């Protein structure tokens with residue numbers, strides 16, 4: 001069996017930052033593996049540990065720099081990775097959901113996995129739509145926001161829990177092959193061991209351009225145009241307490257007492 | 265003229281709030297172009313839902329009697345069939361957990377662009393959607409350069425429409441392709457079982473990822489004890505297994521409305537805020553002066569929790 005896990009290197013914006021046109025200026029960005037994808041990777045690696053003959057392959061869309069982050073997934077037990085990039089992607093301001101789905105669909109065609117795991121969302125553009133869009137594009141069944149997975153490979157079914165709003169979970173049976181979008185908390189992502197990190201250095205990250213996937217530049221032509229990016233006006237009308245921590249705490253304590261806190 | 269088709273939501277026999285918010289957002293869009301607002305309600309007791317959805321500004325409600333609860337395979341087919349029939353310019357859906365589960369497939373099947381988690385919509389000649397990026401630190405506008413689009417709207421961002429209206433109600437039949445229904449909802453379960461009900465508490469001390477290590481939780485527990493408060497948390501604390509699931513405040517956790525909510529080392533992600541914005545007084549302690557939590561806080565302490573919390577405990581002991 002083959003499990004494909006989509007992973008993304010996401011940018012986090014520092015506390016103070018400046019914009020440069022339609023982007024946050026590069027020097028204010030820190031890169032990391034998307035939080036939701038960490039749980040997806042862990043789930044895939046656990047499936048490989050619990051079943052015989054499972055290969056786990058990661059796929060990412062990202063420039064060469066992203067390899068550093070993708071190695072984290074390899075260090076945690078992913079067998080090999082595919083990295084999709086192309087000059088045509090270099091200048092795209094907003095890679096929309098359908099473009100991502102088409103790129104990933106081409107990789108699915110190439111790899112022919114039995115199960116695809118993705119994160120629920122990526123914390124940079126927060127579209128939260130790639131997994132389900134991919135499922136539809138490749139005609140796999142799917143489930144979104146999965147926080148428990150019990151795979152019945154022989155029965156061809158994934159029994160999942162979907163985490164709905166307000167502390168309610170939905171139990172669903174999903175026919176395989178499927179794409180599952182993984183919610184944080186489904187497992188406890190492991191730390192990469194030193195041995196894992198060493199091994200990851202020799203694992204393959206295969207670069208693939210659009211032409212390698214049988215695609216051309218039209219795939220990233222988008223109907224969505226990013227027209228402005230700005231820091232939102234602060235809506236805060238909070239009363240701030242000044243001074244050192246002691247002063248702040250004293251003032252806060254006065255407010256709390258006024259509200260009847262600690263008056264027992 | 266641009267017609268809008270908005271897909272309502274319900275769960276276990278009740279319409280979800282986002283349904284009447286979709287009416288407001290949909291009305292806003294057609295108001296600018298003079299089109300009609302169509303609602304769809306799919307599954308469950310559709311006639312009873314249609315009565316409730318007879319709201320101001322709705323032109324037609326399409327009832328699709330297919331299944332009891334949400335099933336994305338049914339929803340995708342039903343919305344696609346309605347789209348074929350009505351040819352709306354925009355399909356509006358909720359950016360809810362179920363929205364995440366079917367809206368992208370709707371857009372894919374209809375081959376129209378999708379913009380998710382909208383917090384603003386404008387339509388003058390073309391559709392412009394406002395949304396957030398980088399965990400709410402940045403806002404952006406996205407112009408849709410296409411004749412049709414699917415958009416999901418962020419829950420609680422639009423005021424619900426409450427005034428009654430008199431829409432036409434029409435039953436919509438379509439041929440469900442059973443072979444394409446490849447998932448089955450088998451039940452629901454409530455999480456919980458803990459000994460504390462945070463939604464009952466008057467005072468909540470809530471801790472987030474800023475606490476860094478499990479050992480440090482004791483510090484915040486001490487504060488809660490000193491204040492006579494109950495300890496709750498944001499999601500990462502529960503994901504890490506440091507607190508039980510029923511202590512989680514937010515979209516997928518509990519909705520709380522205490523007199524005082526003290527958010528310590530919590531950034532104020534939209535899914536967290538969804539659970540606590542109804543608190544009477546919100547106080548935030550955070551090192552980052554631009555953390556979104558300050559936008560909804562009544563009192564703010566910009567500072568390191570490891571300095572501020574011990575001082576605050578001191579004040580109450």
Ligand SMILES: Cc1cc2nc3c(=O)[nH]c(=O)nc-3n(C[C@H](O)[C@H](O)[C@H](O)COP(=O)(O)OP(=O)(O)OC[C@H]3O[C@@H](n4cnc5c(N)ncnc54)[C@H](O)[C@@H]3O)c2cc1C
Pocket residue numbers: 120121145361471472473474475497498499500501512513514515516517518528529530531532533534535536539549550551552555567568569570
């Ligand atoms: C479908 C879905 C459902 C979700 N449901 C929920 C939910 O129910 N509840 C929920 O909470 N989240 C939920 N989330 C997750 C949510 O998006 C955020 O990831 C989460 O709320 C972040 O938690 P946080 O604020 O504790 O952590 P972070 O966002 O990492 O914030 C930590 C904060 O601590 C501050 N900080 C760091 N060090 C210190 C210090 N020493 N002193 C003071 N401040 C410090 C930082 O400045 C930062 O603002 C959901 C996500 C999805 C996709």
